Structures are given as C-alpha cells and as structure tokens.
Amino acid sequence: MTTSTLRVKPRTPRRIAFSQQVGRWDIKFSPYLYISPFFILFAVVGLFPLLYTGWVSLHHWDLIAGEGPWVGFDNFSFVLGQQQFWIALRNTFSIFLLSAVPQIVFALLIAAVLDTNLRGRTFWRMSVLLPYIIMPVAVALIFGQLFGDKYGLINGILGHVGIPPIGWHTDAFSSQVAIATMVNFRWTGYNALILLAGMQAIPRDLYESAAIDGAGRVRRFFSITIPQLRPTLIFVIITATIGGLQIFDEPRLYDQYGTGGADHQWLTLTIYLYNLGWGQLDFGRAAAVAWLLFLIIVIIGLINLAITRRIASNEGRI
Amino acid sequence: MTATAERGARTTAKSAATSPRAPKPRARRRSVVSDRPGFLVYGFLAVILLGALFPLYWSLLIGSGDSSTIAEQNLSWIPGGNFIQNALSVVNNEGVNFWKSLGNSVIVSTVVSASVVLFSTLAGYAFAKLRFRGKRGLLIFVIATMAVPTQLAVVPLFIAMSDFGWTGTLGAVIVPALVSAFGVFWMTQYIGQALPDELIEAARVDGASMIRTFWSVALPSARPAAAMLALFTFIMTWTNFFWPFIVLNNSNPTLPVSLALLQANYFVDYSIVLAGVILATVPLFILFVFAGKQLVAGIMSGAVKG
Numbered sequence: 001m002t003t004s005t006l007r008v009k010p011r012t013p014r015r016i017a018f019s020q021q022v023g024r025w026d027i028k029f030s031p032y033l034y035i036s037p038f039f040i041l042f043a044v045v046g047l048f049p050l051l052y053t054g055w056v057s058l059h060h061w062d063l064i065a066g067e068g069p070w071v072g073f074d075n076f077s078f079v080l081g082q083q084q085f086w087i088a089l090r091n092t093f094s095i096f097l098l099s100a101v102p103q104i105v106f107a108l109l110i111a112a113v114l115d116t117n118l119r120g121r122t123f124w125r126m127s128v129l130l131p132y133i134i135m136p137v138a139v140a141l142i143f144g145q146l147f148g149d150k151y152g153l154i155n156g157i158l159g160h161v162g163i164p165p166i167g168w169h170t171d172a173f174s175s176q177v178a179i180a181t182m183v184n185f186r187w188t189g190y191n192a193l194i195l196l197a198g199m200q201a202i203p204r205d206l207y208e209s210a211a212i213d214g215a216g217r218v219r220r221f222f223s224i225t226i227p228q229l230r231p232t233l234i235f236v237i238i239t240a241t242i243g244g245l246q247i248f249d250e251p252r253l254y255d256q257y258g259t260g261g262a263d264h265q266w267l268t269l270t271i272y273l274y275n276l277g278w279g280q281l282d283f284g285r286a287a288a289v290a291w292l293l294f295l296i297i298v299i300i301g302l303i304n305l306a307i308t309r310r311i312a313s314n315e316g317r318i
Numbered sequence: 319m320t321a322t323a324e325r326g327a328r329t330t331a332k333s334a335a336t337s338p339r340a341p342k343p344r345a346r347r348r349s350v351v352s353d354r355p356g357f358l359v360y361g362f363l364a365v366i367l368l369g370a371l372f373p374l375y376w377s378l379l380i381g382s383g384d385s386s387t388i389a390e391q392n393l394s395w396i397p398g399g400n401f402i403q404n405a406l407s408v409v410n411n412e413g414v415n416f417w418k419s420l421g422n423s424v425i426v427s428t429v430v431s432a433s434v435v436l437f438s439t440l441a442g443y444a445f446a447k448l449r450f451r452g453k454r455g456l457l458i459f460v461i462a463t464m465a466v467p468t469q470l471a472v473v474p475l476f477i478a479m480s481d482f483g484w485t486g487t488l489g490a491v492i493v494p495a496l497v498s499a500f501g502v503f504w505m506t507q508y509i510g511q512a513l514p515d516e517l518i519e520a521a522r523v524d525g526a527s528m529i530r531t532f533w534s535v536a537l538p539s540a541r542p543a544a545a546m547l548a549l550f551t552f553i554m555t556w557t558n559f560f561w562p563f564i565v566l567n568n569s570n571p572t573l574p575v576s577l578a579l580l581q582a583n584y585f586v587d588y589s590i591v592l593a594g595v596i597l598a599t600v601p602l603f604i605l606f607v608f609a610g611k612q613l614v615a616g617i618m619s620g621a622v623k624g
Contacts, residue, residue, distance in 0.1 A: 135556065
C-alpha cells in the first residue's frame with residue numbers, strides 16, 4: 001500500500017476535502033450497493049411474480065391471448081371444485097410423507113454410523129453423497145424402468161421370492177412409493193451429512209457422563225443425540241418440506257407421457273399446475289393452483305416447526 | 319468396554335482438557351467411542367455404497383445392450399457391446415439436440431455460478447463486516463426468503479419472459495438465478511468468521527477505497543467458501559429441470575430438458591434412453607471424483623447453521 005501513501009502527499013487541501021467527501025459517500029453507500037443485487041433480483045423475479053400470481057389468478061388469462069376479464073375467485077372455485085386438484089393434493093402429501101419420514105430416519109441412522117471412528121472416513125462420506133450428483137431427471141428415467149410393471153428388475157426380484165408383480169405404474173400407492181424412492185435415493189445421503197455435522201458439534205462430555213451413568217449406545221442416541229440435533233433436524237425437515245411439496249421432475253418423467261398417470265395415480269400439485277398452464281393454456285387457473293400450493297407450504301412449514309420443536313424438547317426431558 | 323478402560327479413557331479426556339497443548343479432538347473422540355467399529359458397520363456402509371452405484375451400473379448394463387435387453391429375464395452382469403452405438407443414437411438424434419444441450423448446460427451453469435459467487439461474496443462481505451443502518455433486519459429478510467417457494471411464481475415469470483421476448487433463450491434461465499439467498503447467507507457466515515477486522519482496517523488506513531478493500535482483502539480471504547459455493551451452485555443449476563423445461567423450447571434445451579426429450583422420442587428402446595442417462599451423468603461424475611471431498615466438507619460446514 002506504499003503507492004497510495006505516496007499519492008496522498010502532493011495533494012492540495014481542496015482536493016483532500018473533495019476526496020474526503022467521496023470517501024464518506026463511499027463508506028455510507030457502498031454496503032447498500034453491495035447487497036443491492038440480491039434485493040433487486042429477489043424483488044423482480046421472486047416477490048413481484050409471487051404477488052402478481054395473485055393478480056393473474058383473479059383473471060381469465062390465456063397463455064396466448066393474455067390478460068382477460070376480471071373473474072374474481074372463479075379460478076379458485078373452479079380448481080377447488082375439480083376432483084383432480086384433490087387427488088393431486090392427496091398424492092403430493094402421500095409422496096411427501098413416503099419420502100420425508102423414511103429419509104430422515106435413514107439419514108439419522110447413516111449419520112450415526114458415520115459418526116463412529118471409521119477407517120477411510122472421507123471415502124464413506126463421499127460414497128453416501130454420490131446419488132446427489134445424478135440429476136433428478138436421470139434418476140426418474142432409471143427408476144421408472146427399475147420399477148417397470150412388466151419387465152422391471154424389482155418385480156423380477158420379487159417374482160423370485162414368490163411375490164406376485166406389483167403394478168408400480170398402475171396402482172396409486174405403489175407408484176407413489178416408487179417416486180418417493182427416487183427422492184430418497186437422491187437426498188438421504190445429503191441429509192445424513194448435514195445431520196453428521198450436527199452430531200459432531202455435540203459436546204462429547206455429554207456422552208461420557210451418560211456412559212458412566214450406564215446408558216447404552218441406543219439410549220445415548222435417543223436421549224442425547226436426537227435432542228441435541230434439534231436445530232439441525234428442524235433445518236432438514238423444513239428444507240425437505242419446501243422441496244418435497246413442489247415435487248415435479250420425478251413424477252413428470254416417471255412414464256413417457258408425463259401427465260401423472262392415466263388415472264392421476266401420481267399426479268402432483270406442481271404437475272397439475274403445469275398441465276393447467278402449459279397444457280390447457282389457462283394461466284388464471286394455474287396461478288390459482290400456485291397460490292393454493294404456496295399457502296399450503298407456508299402452513300405446513302409452520303406446523304412442522306411447531307411439531308419438531310415439541311418432539312425434540314420432549315425427548316430432552318426424558 | 320471394561321470399567322478400567324473406561325476410566326482410563328476418562329482420564330485421557332480430562333488431561334486433554336486441562337493441558338492446552340494436547341491434541342484435543344483426537345483425545346476426545348477416542349474417549350467416547352474408543353473401540354473401532356466392527357465389520358457390521360462397514361458392511362452396512364458397503365451396502366449403501368452399492369445401493370448408490372447400482373442404479374448407474376444397471377443403466378450401463380441396459381444402455382450397452384439393445385432394445386430387448388430391458389425385457390431380459392436373466393440379465394448378464396457384464397455390460398454388452400452396444401454402448402457406443404446407443405450413445406451415437408443419442409447424440410445424433412435431431413430431436414434431442416444433445417451436444418447443444420450439453421453446451422447450453424455448461425454456459426448456464428458456469429455463468430450462474432460465477433455471478434452467484436461474485437454477488438453473494440459482495441453482499442456477504444457487507445453483511446459480515448460493514449456497518450450500515452438496517453443491516454440486521456435486511457439479513458433476516460434474506461434468510462427468510464430461503465423459506466419462500468419462489469418456484470411457484472413461474473406463471474408471471476413466464477408472462478414477463480414472453481413479454482421481453484426471452485422465452486427460448488438462455489437468458490431466461492440465467493437471469494433469475496444470478497444471485498441466491500443461500501449464497502448470501504453462506505458467504506456472510508464464512509466471511510464473518512474467516513476475515514479479521516484488522517485486515518480491513520489496515521487496508522482502509524492505507525487509503526484503499528471500499529471496493530478496493532473488498533477486491534484485494536475480502537475476496538482473496540473468502541476463496542475457500544467461494545469455491546464451495548461455486549461448486550454447489552454449479553450442481554444445482556446443472557440438475558435443475560422445472561424452469562428450463564418451461565421456458566426453453568426443444569430446439570435450445572439444457573441437458574435435463576434434452577434427457578426428457580430423449581424419453582419422449584425413444585420410449586420404445588430404453589437401451590438408448592439409459593445410454594443417454596449415462597452420458598448425461600458423466601460430467602458431474604467426473605466433477606464428483608475430483609471435488610467430492612470439497613462437497614462433503616461444504617455440506618458439513620455450511621448448511622447446518624440454518
């Protein structure tokens with residue numbers, strides 16, 4: 001920084017005053033300038049479109065013709081009167097629960113195993129993360145075939161054990177299990193690593209005093225690890241909720257038609273939104289679905305927060 | 319574990335805690351789970367590794383066969399000889415635009431990663447180190463936006479993009495992703511703990527302007543976190559399907575969109591579809607081989623604090 005000190009010396013008093021003024025502006029406004037890209041972009045592509053979705057949902061709005069007349073809540077009452085909406089809602093929740101619950105249980109198990117004094121720690125951690133780099137579209141194409149009704153490998157294996165083939169692409173519940181499996185495949189290891197990081201932050205003395213008091217490994221896990229993981233668990237569950245309720249890629253590519261099954265067996269709300277907007281070119285109704293889904297996610301997020309808090313703190317009291 | 323061993327372990331932990339020179343984490347770790355895990359644990363992890371690899375290997379088996387391989391009852395565990403031929407069917411299909419989609423994905427992911435890193439580091443630096451009115455509230459706002467499902471705003475976003483005439487162009491995919499709340503939060507966390515205030519003050523005393531201080535002091539010290547952010551943003555952008563699928567058209571797709579087209583075109587012959595899946599997975603697989611360690615470290619260091 002010698003150059004800058006050299007530069008200051010020959011300056012006249014007036015120029016110093018001016019540069020000081022500039023410097024003051026620099027200090028005052030630079031922080032706002034630095035954070036502005038996020039806020040501008042969020043306003044333009046996040047907040048404004050979300051609010052504008054509400055405006056669109058109150059109009060008849062065609063993808064090609066554009067804005068039509070104001071229709072009040074007609075789009076909402078149409079959507080809410082459609083059986084498809086309720087099927088999609090049920091499927092979305094069903095897939096979400098089928099993926100979130102086993103995923104968190106397994107992630108906890110994997111994290112607990114990785115938290116031991118392993119040889120080749122980095123290798124095992126990496127191997128757990130491997131599915132994360134496979135794009136959901138690819139996962140869907142692979143599992144769509146593994147779960148093939150006729151020739152699928154999974155039905156083949158079941159056949160060897162004497163179980164009759166399962167209609168993975170015809171039966172609603174089975175198809176949702178298959179789609180939840182894809183989500184679990186990709187995200188369990190990722191969440192396990194987050195939980196592992198949380199576990200390693202738990203003070204080891206806690207385990208020691210518990211061990212001295214005679215608590216076994218399982219008891220230590222439920223009475224120390226789980227309660228101590230509370231913030232991490234809340235984080236994992238909330239992220240899983242926000243993503244899980246918007247699920248699109250996996251069900252969309254589960255078969256070659258992408259409409260959620262002939263009888264809407266795996267139609268989710270986001271696919272329904274897409275079908276309304278870009279299939280039937282009705283943006284008003286699509287926007288109504290978007291708003292409803294938005295509300296659902298916010299409500300579920302809050303319920304989630306309340307439940308996780310309670311569970312975790314109850315276990316802490318045992 | 320015997321009682322004596324336990325007591326011994328306890329003393330080690332105590333002495334480690336009292337003497338500051340002792341290698342703390344190791345001593346602590348040994349005292350809790352002093353025994354190395356048995357082969358059951360390794361067996362369990364090996365099963366998980368096989369489970370992670372199996373779908374890819376199976377795709378390779380099918381993708382290296384022909385159209386009848388998928389219906390094979392006794393599938394051979396050794397790949398067949400048709401992979402190159404199937405891969406050529408993928409890249410030469412005019413409806414799928416494989417090479418173009420690969421190039422597009424490289425462009426989109428690179429530009430988005432670079433921009434997210436730059437803007438997030440700028441904002442993270444401001445939030446972590448600079449003083450300005452409303453800082454706390456603004457930072458909380460940034461964090462809160464992470465819980466907003468902005469993906470649901472696709473309808474107006476699409477309307478806006480068609481008004482601008484941007485539908486079908488890469489700009490429509492790039493611009494909405496130029497900076498992320500996650501990135502800002504991530505960099506704020508890192509710079510807050512990694513960059514000493516004294517360094518910034520020294521630069522300021524030496525007469526460096528705000529942006530100069532950022533460029534020559536903050537940015538270099540934020541490099542490890544910036545690299546991880548770039549890595550994650552790259553993967554997220556690379557694998558993203560929903561918005562590119564909506565806003566791009568079939569003649570100018572990104573890789574996931576092109577894969578979806580592949581299934582639509584070739585659903586009668588899954589050896590070609592799954593060969594395409596393998597081709598599309600290779601780039602990130604290579605990235606994973608080289609940067610998997612960093613990915614693990616990144617997930618374990620940053621995401622927890624949310």
